[in-house]
Amino acid sequence: MEDQMLRRNALGLSLAALLALLGGGAPALAQGGPITEGIVGTWVLVSVVSQADDGTRGEPFGPGPKGVMIFTRDGHFSLFQSRAELPRLAASDRARATPEEAMTVVRDSIAYYGTYAVDETNRSLSITLEGSTYANLLGPSQRRIITSLTVNELQFSNPRTPSGMTLQTSWRRATPR
Template sequence: MNPDRPINLNFTLKAWSLFWLGLGLSVSSAPGQQAKNQLVGTWAPTAIYTEHKDGTKVETFGPKPAGVLTFGSDGHFSLQWMRSDLPKFAAGDRLNGTPEENQAIVQGSLSYFGTYTVDDSSITLVLHIEGCTFPNWDGKDQRRSFTLAGDKLTLSGIGTSGLPFQDELERLK
């Protein structure tokens, strides 16, 4: 520091302000962090449907879908969807269902888990599936567009049938 040169206090304050502002922005704008924080929690389905080319909507898990979708703050998720009217097995043993009972369970339920990331810029949720009751999805990524409005979450995408689907969820409290 040169003792003959006066300190420009105005410049120094501006420089420090810019430094702290920049530091704050770099910490708070981690990609996907804002939406990811809003997703954290447990959600229950209110409607799950596929839309056919003629515009008709088919309720994938019936008129009253059951289940939960949980997003952890650690980046893990778990999803279980099922029809609320699944048949009970006559034998009382899940390993001894009839072909019809087994088919109803397979077609009326879906469960998978893994990790997730969020891209705030494209409003896309990416589910990195580690395990699924439909094993063709094991190790695959599933992309979902989403909207968040308070305690309502809507996920949408293209299903394995090639048709668009929508999951409407409410936050559990």
């Protein structure tokens, strides 16, 4: 009787391990997993594409932008985005940047952090910025529509930026699962 119970437990554990291995690479949404769990972690920027009302498309941070975004389980996030290459400042003290250098850094990068909430039904994020290198963004919640989420890829759109554009942003997980 005891041998039979041990065999049944071993078989059950083996089956559970096999199922875990087989299901590991499937998309998070296809598995029915909540978006909330799927976005937690560190993401590396792949691309940012803008579209104006007239249909004109562009890359606000140029080709091959750099960036990182981190979502924590307790509802906090941080983000940094920039052009692939930001110029080095002539002065060794960033407070002594020339007006042209400062303008380039402001134009070609952004960082912000705050809290987020997921709307599973509408597949969207509501973010509230608590701090930013561009303080004009602080205030009411902003919405991001999740257009794709797999285990290792995340895409979302920013329905309307202050400059009147729609942004589509693509990310890959920093450490693939």
